[in-house]
């Protein structure tokens with residue numbers, strides 16, 4: 001059996017896969033701010049998923065910038081006390097096997113590209129609007145690699161804009177469309193009904209982010225995920241309307257779609273990582 005995981009800024013999910021194709025019921029926990037607390041909880045998860053069976057491999061994503069060896073976290077704006085954590089070594093001790101680690105957004109994007117809203121497109125740009133904003137480019141069902149992972153949430157939309165909740169820079173995409181920025185701006189969670197103006201504004205800022213992604217990455221489709229991205233209040237038609245208003249040198253705009261795998265995109269992506277490793 002294999003274990004797959006997805007550790008985001010707010011939740012961490014673990015599941016087993018006996019055949020490398022399907023997932024068992026995921027275990028979902030709030031992500032603790034303290035890394036040692038997380039390790040204690042993950043030891044319990046391991047006991048309950050493994051039930052004394054042996055594990056062939058453990059694969060998944062973590063929210064943050066990985067070090068160059070992809071063995072741990074270099075920076076984690078939403079989990080600052082996890083910075084420097086050597087997840088590969090620690091998980092390998094807990095599960096007694098090899099561990100593959102990627103950025104959480106890259107893994108979720110892979111999941112959407114292989115079996116979600118990006119299925120049957122060659123070049124998929126994935127944008128996750130969650131606690132922070134992350135994104136990745138998937139080409140022919142493989143995560144596009146950079147020196148570090150991509151950090152599209154920290155692209156600058158307005159150099160005199162509000163502080164980015166993730167890194168403190170000014171006017172980043174994350175300053176406008178992330179869960180933490182919206183919580184700060186509105187002092188509460190937005191509703192589908194009654195907050196139309198706020199959602200319209202989010203759609204407009206998001207369209208600028210998508211325009212920039214399109215200029216850099218020229219994808220076939222842009223898939224929007226994460227809790228804010230998947231929220232009913234955010235209308236994809238409004239995002240497309242604003243996107244069309246921005247002059248583009250390309251003859252055709254990419255498709256823009258909402259994620260279809262939702263919060264399970266990361267686990268499905270991790271399953272694909274596992275398949276890639278074994279092929």
Ligand SMILES: [Zn+2]
Pocket residue numbers: 153154164165166167168169172174
């Ligand atoms: Zn930032």
